[in-house]
Amino acid sequence: MAIAGARLGLTATPARGTAAARLAELVGPTLFELAVADLAGGFLASFDAVTLHLDLSSEEHSAYTGLSSVFQGIYAEFRRAAPEATWMDFTLHAARAPGGRRALAAWRQMRRLLAFTLSKRRALASLLERHRSSRVLIFTADNETAYAIAREHLVMPLTCDIGRRERDAALERFRLGDLRALVSARVLNEGLDVPDADVAVIVGGALGEREHVQRVGRLLRPGEGKRATVYELVTRHTIEVGQARRRRQGLAARRSAQL
Amino acid sequence: MRPDGLLSYSVAGRQVVPHFLGEHDHPWLRTLLEEHERFTGRPRRELEARLREPLPCEAPPRKLALAAQVLDRLQRSQPSAAVPPRQARALVFVEAARTPAPPGTVLSSVATELGVTAGELNDSLFADLPGERLVKPPAKPLSAAELALRSNLALVQALLLRATGVTVDVEGNTRVLVRQAKWRGLICSVAERSGTADATLEISGPFALFRHTRLYGRALGELVPLLAWCPRFRLRAACDFDGRRLTLQLGTGDPIFPAAAPRQYDSQLEERFARDFRRLAPQWDVLREAEPISADGTLIFPDFALQHRSDPARRWLLEIVGYWTPDYVARKLERYRSAGLPNLILCIDEHRNCADADLPPAALVISFRRRLDPAAVLRVLG
Numbered sequence: 001m002a003i004a005g006a007r008l009g010l011t012a013t014p015a016r017g018t019a020a021a022r023l024a025e026l027v028g029p030t031l032f033e034l035a036v037a038d039l040a041g042g043f044l045a046s047f048d049a050v051t052l053h054l055d056l057s058s059e060e061h062s063a064y065t066g067l068s069s070v071f072q073g074i075y076a077e078f079r080r081a082a083p084e085a086t087w088m089d090f091t092l093h094a095a096r097a098p099g100g101r102r103a104l105a106a107w108r109q110m111r112r113l114l115a116f117t118l119s120k121r122r123a124l125a126s127l128l129e130r131h132r133s134s135r136v137l138i139f140t141a142d143n144e145t146a147y148a149i150a151r152e153h154l155v156m157p158l159t160c161d162i163g164r165r166e167r168d169a170a171l172e173r174f175r176l177g178d179l180r181a182l183v184s185a186r187v188l189n190e191g192l193d194v195p196d197a198d199v200a201v202i203v204g205g206a207l208g209e210r211e212h213v214q215r216v217g218r219l220l221r222p223g224e225g226k227r228a229t230v231y232e233l234v235t236r237h238t239i240e241v242g243q244a245r246r247r248r249q250g251l252a253a254r255r256s257a258q259l
Numbered sequence: 260m261r262p263d264g265l266l267s268y269s270v271a272g273r274q275v276v277p278h279f280l281g282e283h284d285h286p287w288l289r290t291l292l293e294e295h296e297r298f299t300g301r302p303r304r305e306l307e308a309r310l311r312e313p314l315p316c317e318a319p320p321r322k323l324a325l326a327a328q329v330l331d332r333l334q335r336s337q338p339s340a341a342v343p344p345r346q347a348r349a350l351v352f353v354e355a356a357r358t359p360a361p362p363g364t365v366l367s368s369v370a371t372e373l374g375v376t377a378g379e380l381n382d383s384l385f386a387d388l389p390g391e392r393l394v395k396p397p398a399k400p401l402s403a404a405e406l407a408l409r410s411n412l413a414l415v416q417a418l419l420l421r422a423t424g425v426t427v428d429v430e431g432n433t434r435v436l437v438r439q440a441k442w443r444g445l446i447c448s449v450a451e452r453s454g455t456a457d458a459t460l461e462i463s464g465p466f467a468l469f470r471h472t473r474l475y476g477r478a479l480g481e482l483v484p485l486l487a488w489c490p491r492f493r494l495r496a497a498c499d500f501d502g503r504r505l506t507l508q509l510g511t512g513d514p515i516f517p518a519a520a521p522r523q524y525d526s527q528l529e530e531r532f533a534r535d536f537r538r539l540a541p542q543w544d545v546l547r548e549a550e551p552i553s554a555d556g557t558l559i560f561p562d563f564a565l566q567h568r569s570d571p572a573r574r575w576l577l578e579i580v581g582y583w584t585p586d587y588v589a590r591k592l593e594r595y596r597s598a599g600l601p602n603l604i605l606c607i608d609e610h611r612n613c614a615d616a617d618l619p620p621a622a623l624v625i626s627f628r629r630r631l632d633p634a635a636v637l638r639v640l641g
Binding site: 095098101102105106108109111132143144147150151153154155159161162166169170173177178179180181221 | 317320356381
């Protein structure tokens with residue numbers, strides 16, 4: 001029994017699935033919900049979401065297919081045996097057997113391959129050129145890709161390896177316009193205020209819907225006449241298609257006022 | 260501290276049994292060394308990515324992760340860069356934002372301003388980041404057998420981070436071990452075993468302390484390879500594994516990498532104190548490493564004896580205490596009092612308090628920060 005007579009829960013990234021059920025148990029049902037898209041143009045800046053569907057090169061495609069078959073063979077077998085199991089259950093199970101470890105290794109290699117494909121390289125170069133006068137945030141799936149982009153395009157990376165003081169100095173330069181782009185895997189996801197950013201390029205992500213909403217949120221501080229653009233680079237016929245679909249759910253308009 | 264999930268051990272009853280690397284591990288250790296050599300000169304992140312994939316021969320994942328970490332530590336060195344990396348980043352990325360020139364041109368123009376080549380500047384950009392540092396060969400060529408022994412040492416040291424208390428029975432070379440424990444500042448008492456020159460060291464474990472637990476744990480771990488210099492030893496550590504009290508045992512002959520010969524000189528702190536005190540008080544002799552004193556079943560190892568030249572009856576013993584808790588200091592003072600050693604000065608580093616309470620008040624305790632003030636000692640001598 002709680003001491004408080006009433007409890008109010010507020011969140012920018014509401015939980016879904018079993019976590020949502022638990023939340024409802026603790027705080028009660030959702031009374032009012034607004035998605036990012038509902039607030040755009042008012043409390044938040046308007047924005048355009050553009051998904052660029054990209055292809056793998058023939059070499060990348062054959063490597064991806066090989067890795068995918070190694071992974072899928074073992075993963076599908078596991079799912080058949082334990083349909084209710086989570087991804088965490090699978091990783092724990094897989095780590096205990098040589099076949100499972102091979103599947104996990106194939107999974108990691110797939111992720112690495114997709115992190116910064118040839119098409120993504122070209123698309124990013126073209127977007128940076130197109131938005132030379134904008135303030136651009138580039139989001140990657142991992143630090144390795146962030147550094148690769150930093151080297152290739154001479155864009156300042158903000159990662160956990162860069163010290164706090166240097167990161168603050170880089171953000172200040174970004175606000176002043178001395179830096180026109182920043183690239184990051186996680187550090188820019190939450191909590192940092194970058195109101196001047198008006199273009200985001202999502203090269204890759206690992207954490208799903210919540211991460212995506214937070215990332216897009218970096219761009220949506222309103223300004224006079226501001227219209228932000230979010231580019232999402234998605235590789236066709238790969239696991240990225242499903243990932244992108246799932247993470248976009250958090251931005252979709254779903255007004256459900258029940259007051 | 261290594262995550263427990265990466266440590267290779269099992270539990271039998273109330274014993275924690277480390278899974279030591281042995282000859283059966285040498286084939287994959289050799290492969291690991293070959294892979295390491297193959298990646299020499301390339302960024303560490305590439306080697307790390309390679310080691311996340313299976314090796315050509317079967318390697319137990321936890322042992323492999325441990326051995327890879329040990330190998331990494333052996334080659335770790337300060338990053339070298341033609342331009343300080345932070346400065347390189349500040350200049351290059353701002354210049355790249357200012358001009359529409361391609362990256363190569365930007366690098367060349369900044370490099371010219373700094374008086375280095377574009378390649379050197381490019382190498383400097385992330386030279387300070389862990390994954391971007393280049394893989395270097397170990398300082399000395401390493402065999403699979405040595406890597407196995409070093410990994411075993413790392414395993415024991417990691418397990419000892421969970422120790423609440425450690426007991427070491429030593430036969431022979433006791434003094435060397437005690438001195439090493441003292442130089443590392445360990446909270447330690449030494450009991451003599453009747454009729455022999457052997458002793459039992461009781462050492463606090465990091466898990467029993469509130470502060471400095473990591474530093475203290477590292478200091479405790481450094482004692483393990485020195486045990487090899489004792490003809491016979493037995494170590495028992497009471498460890499806490501998520502609330503379970505387990506015992507770790509080590510003994511003579513366990514496959515642990517031995518330390519280099521123990522150093523025969525004192526810590527810098529002691530050396531500096533001796534030098535400064537001689538200058539300040541030339542009428543006093545500073546005798547280093549006075550003989551151990553037997554007191555009520557325990558052995559006391561003073562660091563110095565201070566003796567007046569014209570009046571040798573004026574003799575004081577001085578002990579420098581490393582890590583401490585108020586309880587530990589109180590027990591020590593009580594032991595000295597009961598042993599009839601009134602002329603003993605305890606010098607205590609304020610920064611190495613491992614508890615939440617303050618030092619107990621006592622006339623013959625001098626507290627210091629980093630440097631022991633000889634004038635403060637002289638004031639006590641009168």
